[in-house]
Amino acid sequence: MSPGEFSRRTAWSREPSELAALLEGAKQRGEKLIDLSQSNPTRVGLVDEGVLAKLRDPEGAHYAPLPRGLLAARESVVRYHARRGHSLSVEHVFLTASTSESYGWLFKLLCDPGEVVIVPKPSYPLFPFLAQLDGVSLEHARLMRHDGWRLDMEAIERRLVAAGPAVRAIVLVNPSNPCGAYVHRDDAAKLISLAADRQIALIVDEVFSDYPHAELSASSRLSFAGEDGALCFVMNGLSKVALLPQLKLAWIACSGPEVRRDEALSRLEIIADSYLSVGTPVQLALPSILDPVDSKQTGLRRRMAQNLDAIDAAIKQVGPSCPVRRMPTEGGWYAMMEVPRTRSDDEWIAHLLATERLVVHPGHFFDVEEQGVMVVSLILEAEVFAEAIGRAVRCWSRG
Numbered sequence: 203m204s205p206g207e208f209s210r211r212t213a214w215s216r217e218p219s220e221l222a223a224l225l226e227g228a229k230q231r232g233e234k235l236i237d238l239s240q241s242n243p244t245r246v247g248l249v250d251e252g253v254l255a256k257l258r259d260p261e262g263a264h265y266a267p268l269p270r271g272l273l274a275a276r277e278s279v280v281r282y283h284a285r286r287g288h289s290l291s292v293e294h295v296f297l298t299a300s301t302s303e304s305y306g307w308l309f310k311l312l313c314d315p316g317e318v319v320i321v322p323k324p325s326y327p328l329f330p331f332l333a334q335l336d337g338v339s340l341e342h343a344r345l346m347r348h349d350g351w352r353l354d355m356e357a358i359e360r361r362l363v364a365a366g367p368a369v370r371a372i373v374l375v376n377p378s379n380p381c382g383a384y385v386h387r388d389d390a391a392k393l394i395s396l397a398a399d400r401q402i403a404l405i406v407d408e409v410f411s412d413y414p415h416a417e418l419s420a421s422s423r424l425s426f427a428g429e430d431g432a433l434c435f436v437m438n439g440l441s442k443v444a445l446l447p448q449l450k451l452a453w454i455a456c457s458g459p460e461v462r463r464d465e466a467l468s469r470l471e472i473i474a475d476s477y478l479s480v481g482t483p484v485q486l487a488l489p490s491i492l493d494p495v496d497s498k499q500t501g502l503r504r505r506m507a508q509n510l511d512a513i514d515a516a517i518k519q520v521g522p523s524c525p526v527r528r529m530p531t532e533g534g535w536y537a538m539m540e541v542p543r544t545r546s547d548d549e550w551i552a553h554l555l556a557t558e559r560l561v562v563h564p565g566h567f568f569d570v571e572e573q574g575v576m577v578v579s580l581i582l583e584a585e586v587f588a589e590a591i592g593r594a595v596r597c598w599s600r601g
């Protein structure tokens with residue numbers, strides 16, 4: 203099999219990472235691990251078997267596809283955003299199979315091969331794959347720790363006027379993963395004005411936007427839905443909103459100045475028509491899933507608040523000299539922990555696995571540049587989480 207048969211886009215290294223190899227070894231030895239990096243809701247007791255009944259509409263046996271998705275389904279997306287104070291038109295909503303697919307469609311819509319999309323760093327580890335699959339070049343805008351995490355706006359402005367391949371879009375993750383910061387209102391205003399002036403798009407990933415924590419500051423912008431100052435694509439989906447990643451349904455809400463928005467919609471319609479990727483049963487079920495979704499989220503929000511408290515309690519229990527800190531977070535499913543730099547991050551991961559049977563993610567998994575940062579998922583069952591984080595904090599404190 204000659205490598206020449208295949209595209210350069212898919213020439214990925216398939217060597218398992220050191221962490222993956224360690225985990226595989228532990229699993230093969232039958233060790234019982236607690237996975238503090240788990241972000242699959244169906245693996246942390248958040249299984250909703252009742253949803254299966256909603257997929258049984260007899261209409262689902264028929265096929266009458268619409269590129270944007272079935273009207274009643276899109277109307278329920280509009281109602282979801284209306285409950286959050288944003289008025290959208292049903293014609294501006296497209297259903298997709300996942301947020302990953304939404305990224306793919308938007309990269310195809312906006313970029314020729316080699317053109318640039320700016321993404322935040324640290325951030326979502328899938329970006330390099332999604333970009334490469336569409337021949338898009340990624341450049342990074344750093345999220346910097348000041349009071350909370352703020353985008354390096356000066357670097358973004360410098361890049362937009364610099365020579366080099368054209369920048370076609372800026373991706374915002376609102377709130378960011380794993381930093382947990384909503385886009386600051388001042389930065390949002392600046393980004394909208396830059397995007398409008400330079401005719402670039404904002405792609406705003408809001409999959410975690412329904413999960414603010416108590417620490418949310420007044421200067422944070424909760425959503426870009428319906429923003430019409432610049433061409434904006436707000437993305438969300440059932441994976442996080444309804445804790446149903448297995449159903450594979452997400453959406454893009456497009457807004458912006460009328461002429462550019464309508465051109466985007468017409469082109470996006472042809473992309474959507476080429477794939478028609480969302481199954482009919484899940485589209486038919488969408489209103490019955492999304493309409494009551496707000497109350498469904500309450501339990502997880504309470505669980506995450508308990509888990510944040512459990513981290514703080516574990517640190518307090520070690521005492522005032524505890525070298526472990528929890529970084530402030532405004533929202534989302536993760537907490538970032540600062541741990542002593544007595545070991546490298548990968549050594550910490552191996553040590554925690556060997557001595558405590560705990561799995562956490564190292565910061566570099568999310569492109570965090572500094573050492574001494576660990577990321578834990580907040581969606582685990584509260585009892586399991588409290589026990590595990592207590593052990594992790596004590597282990598990190600021993601150095």
Ligand SMILES: Cc1ncc(COP(=O)(O)O)c(C=O)c1O
Nearest residue numbers: 300301302326379409439441452
């Ligand atoms: C920032 C971010 N966007 C999107 C996704 C994935 O969403 P989907 O399951 O709809 O592809 C994730 C998954 O963890 C994520 O962290």
